[in-house]
Amino acid sequence: MVYQPVRQPRIADVITERLETMILEGSLAPGQRLPPERELAERFGVSRPSLREAIQKLSARGLLISRQGGGTFISEELKSGYNDPLLEMLSRHQEFHLDLLEFRDALEGISAYYAALRATSADKASLVRRFEELEASYAEPTLQSDPHREAKADAAFHLAIAEAGHNILLLHTIRGIFHLLEKSIVSNLAHLFEKPGSREQLMRQHRALLDAILEGRAEAARALAHEHLVFVEKGLHEMERAETRTQRALRRARALPERSG
Numbered sequence: 001m002v003y004q005p006v007r008q009p010r011i012a013d014v015i016t017e018r019l020e021t022m023i024l025e026g027s028l029a030p031g032q033r034l035p036p037e038r039e040l041a042e043r044f045g046v047s048r049p050s051l052r053e054a055i056q057k058l059s060a061r062g063l064l065i066s067r068q069g070g071g072t073f074i075s076e077e078l079k080s081g082y083n084d085p086l087l088e089m090l091s092r093h094q095e096f097h098l099d100l101l102e103f104r105d106a107l108e109g110i111s112a113y114y115a116a117l118r119a120t121s122a123d124k125a126s127l128v129r130r131f132e133e134l135e136a137s138y139a140e141p142t143l144q145s146d147p148h149r150e151a152k153a154d155a156a157f158h159l160a161i162a163e164a165g166h167n168i169l170l171l172h173t174i175r176g177i178f179h180l181l182e183k184s185i186v187s188n189l190a191h192l193f194e195k196p197g198s199r200e201q202l203m204r205q206h207r208a209l210l211d212a213i214l215e216g217r218a219e220a221a222r223a224l225a226h227e228h229l230v231f232v233e234k235g236l237h238e239m240e241r242a243e244t245r246t247q248r249a250l251r252r253a254r255a256l257p258e259r260s261g
Helices: 011-025 037-044 048-060 085-091 094-118 121-139 147-164 168-176 178-192 198-214 218-255
Strands: 064-067 071-074
Touching (some): 011 048, 011 168, 037 048, 094 147, 121 147, 121 198, 147 178, 168 178
Antiparallel strands (some): 064 071
């Protein structure tokens, strides 16, 4: 029997793989600057030439961008995600926001389930921090006048749940539609906040979802994520029906013949 010799992996390849893993899991985010070469080599416990070779490989793959005199950065292109023109077109048409809600229901339910099972102490701290930012955006009157800021805090909370789920494909799918998610939430909140008590109801739902994840109640977390999105969808349907009735009444009023004195 012939045995193939066992080859030791090259240090540069190990570093390349390690950095790719950090990018995939979100430890290194698009646009983030890498530490200086000397510091990064010390962190990995490798020589600077090996590190430099790994950076060159990742740069060739389009994952890193080196700027003359400015350092090395994770490529911004990685956060463009779903840049299909169709998705950009969908974001400009209100009638397709319900489709996005259904898509979110499928993704975020399972993300919440995995987050409850897998969240680390660091993930839980991040979730609590995102929830507190969301709570502040809903509670502060000065912030309530800025729906974009509210939507950003809302989307960041849901993204933190996906990060805590530790499923790379789910995370990057949700990250890929993040800009659509923010636009959708801006529109959704603008409609929902016209209904008295909706802010309080949304915060109760977010709090219940957070608690379920922190306490490791996976099935409850999935059910609560679904319940939250069903509430939003029902609210939008109600608003759409009210708008339809208003428009219908206006058309009828315009169509009535003027009465003679």
